[in-house]
Amino acid sequence: MLLIPCPYCGEREESEFHQGGEAHIERPKDPNKMTDEEWADYLFFRDNRKGVYLERWVHRHGCRRWFNVARDTATNQIVAVYKMGSKPPKSITSRVTMK
Amino acid sequence: MVQHMGKYSIFSLIRNALAYHEGWERAWRSREPQGEYDVIIIGGGGHGLATAFYLAKEHGITNVAVIEKGWLGGGNTGRNTTIIRSNYLWDESASLYEKSLQLYESLSQELNFNIMLSQRGVLNLAHNLHDLRELERRVNANLMNGIDSEILDTKSVKNFVPIINTDPNSRYPILGASLQRRGGTARHDAVAWGFARGADERGVDIIQQCEVTAIKQSRGKVTGVETTKGLIKAKKVGVVVAGHSSELARMAGFRLPLNSYPLQALVTEPVKPVLDTVVMSNAVHVYVSQSDKGELVIGAGIDGAHGYSQRGSLHVIEGQLGALCELFPITSRLRMMRQWGGIVDTCPDASPIIGKTPVDGLFINCGWGTGGFKATPGSGWVFAHTLATGEPHALNAAFTLDRFTSGFLIDEHGAAAVAH
Numbered sequence: 001m002l003l004i005p006c007p008y009c010g011e012r013e014e015s016e017f018h019q020g021g022e023a024h025i026e027r028p029k030d031p032n033k034m035t036d037e038e039w040a041d042y043l044f045f046r047d048n049r050k051g052v053y054l055e056r057w058v059h060r061h062g063c064r065r066w067f068n069v070a071r072d073t074a075t076n077q078i079v080a081v082y083k084m085g086s087k088p089p090k091s092i093t094s095r096v097t098m099k
Numbered sequence: 100m101v102q103h104m105g106k107y108s109i110f111s112l113i114r115n116a117l118a119y120h121e122g123w124e125r126a127w128r129s130r131e132p133q134g135e136y137d138v139i140i141i142g143g144g145g146h147g148l149a150t151a152f153y154l155a156k157e158h159g160i161t162n163v164a165v166i167e168k169g170w171l172g173g174g175n176t177g178r179n180t181t182i183i184r185s186n187y188l189w190d191e192s193a194s195l196y197e198k199s200l201q202l203y204e205s206l207s208q209e210l211n212f213n214i215m216l217s218q219r220g221v222l223n224l225a226h227n228l229h230d231l232r233e234l235e236r237r238v239n240a241n242l243m244n245g246i247d248s249e250i251l252d253t254k255s256v257k258n259f260v261p262i263i264n265t266d267p268n269s270r271y272p273i274l275g276a277s278l279q280r281r282g283g284t285a286r287h288d289a290v291a292w293g294f295a296r297g298a299d300e301r302g303v304d305i306i307q308q309c310e311v312t313a314i315k316q317s318r319g320k321v322t323g324v325e326t327t328k329g330l331i332k333a334k335k336v337g338v339v340v341a342g343h344s345s346e347l348a349r350m351a352g353f354r355l356p357l358n359s360y361p362l363q364a365l366v367t368e369p370v371k372p373v374l375d376t377v378v379m380s381n382a383v384h385v386y387v388s389q390s391d392k393g394e395l396v397i398g399a400g401i402d403g404a405h406g407y408s409q410r411g412s413l414h415v416i417e418g419q420l421g422a423l424c425e426l427f428p429i430t431s432r433l434r435m436m437r438q439w440g441g442i443v444d445t446c447p448d449a450s451p452i453i454g455k456t457p458v459d460g461l462f463i464n465c466g467w468g469t470g471g472f473k474a475t476p477g478s479g480w481v482f483a484h485t486l487a488t489g490e491p492h493a494l495n496a497a498f499t500l501d502r503f504t505s506g507f508l509i510d511e512h513g514a515a516a517v518a519h
Contacts, residue, residue, distance in 0.1 A: 050345075
């Protein structure tokens with residue numbers, strides 16, 4: 001069980017939350033202009049990284065707000081938590097290779 | 100090359116018993132890598148070893164290395180709940196899993212190694228009207244594909260599994276089930292060991308504790324792999340690494356549509372025989388069978404978040420055990436002996452990817468997610484064909500990486516036992 005520091009409520013147990021997959025995947029502005037490969041990459045292809053991984057969580061049984069988490073998927077250590085719409089903190093970008 | 104190992108038989112058993120069992124040979128040899136092979140298979144689990152075995156046996160390609168970063172069969176092959184069945188919905192999957200089940204049916208003889216196949220039947224429970232309709236649809240699809248499958252009503256389920264709770268007032272009442280009588284279980288370790296022995300006997304090098312650190316390429320073609328035991332060259336490389344597939348793909352410079360999650364299982368203390376079949380429930384996410392030692396082997400759902408830690412979250416198995424106690428009230432005071440996790444590589448359509456990659460000569464077999472054990476021989480059989488000829492076999496032709504671009508998905512979420 002993870003202990004997740006919600007940026008709005010503080011540390012709570014994982015069972016209060018729901019993970020929403022990889023973070024920073026933007027919905028394409030004009031899907032009609034994309035190739036099939038680009039569309040497939042947006043829909044299905046994922047980083048699925050072993051190591052520091054950027055993911056979205058929602059505090060489903062709490063404040064119901066979404067936020068981003070940087071977590072090491074090999075050790076389950078949470079490295080950083082930051083709000084939706086913001087970029088990952090500089091301290092961790094060296095540990096994450098953004099695609 | 101074969102002489103060091105005798106054939107297992109009643110005579111070898113008696114001979115060795117008379118010699119106080121001091122004369123048994125090792126079933127396979129652990130090798131150091133040679134400089135170059137015709138084919139390298141990355142991953143010494145069941146699927147990788149089966150691939151090596153069928154490469155040697157069906158295609159005469161014996162200059163093969165299987166490289167494994169840990170120990171043989173120590174990943175998902177040794178961590179699953181050993182269930183075998185072929186009752187998948189779509190024609191593509193049904194043919195592939197049925198091929199695998201048929202190979203299983205003669206595998207002990209083929210490998211001269213007892214894999215302890217027990218065709219005790221597999222039940223999939225329906226807890227609401229929608230479940231039941233979906234099961235009926237799938238049973239009908241199975242019958243059209245020549246796969247044995249039938250629907251049981253609540254009373255027949257109770258007759259088939261006397262310890263099950265069919266109280267209509269329970270939270271998830273049992274409205275019926277599908278039954279595949281040819282389904283069942285096998286000894287998972289023995290499947291890995293049997294394939295390893297058969298491959299080793301035919302000249303395949305099994306190299307353990309050897310981790311791949313880079314995939315060598317020249318002008319878009321694979322040339323070998325860099326490992327913790329040095330460079331090993333080959334013009335054909337097969338990646339069969341389950342949960343770590345995305346990491347291997349990253350080394351080779353492409354991406355996969357996979358998400359890796361921990362999946363847990365656990366066993367109870369051993370008890371007298373109470374369950375002589377396999378019971379699975381998609382809705383409450385528990386699947387259970389009883390091992391020959393008497394332990395109930397219980398499979399859980401995947402974790403809610405990605406992970407490579409080979410251990411899952413406790414609240415996931417709390418949910419599973421709640422479901423188990425409701426389905427089988429008799430289990431409520433059983434103690435759990437062991438719990439473990441494996442990393443499963445789930446695909447968006449719950450079907451595997453078996454075939455070519457963007458790199459020439461590099462082939463991948465991944466995305467089996469939560470249900471790879473049942474496919475072990477079939478997966479090895481088609482992947483061996485793919486590696487040997489450079490083209491997929493008819494049975495895996497649809498399971499390409501390209502299907503995520505073309506949209507030709509093979510949606511098996513209903514037949515996959517664990518939702519993801």
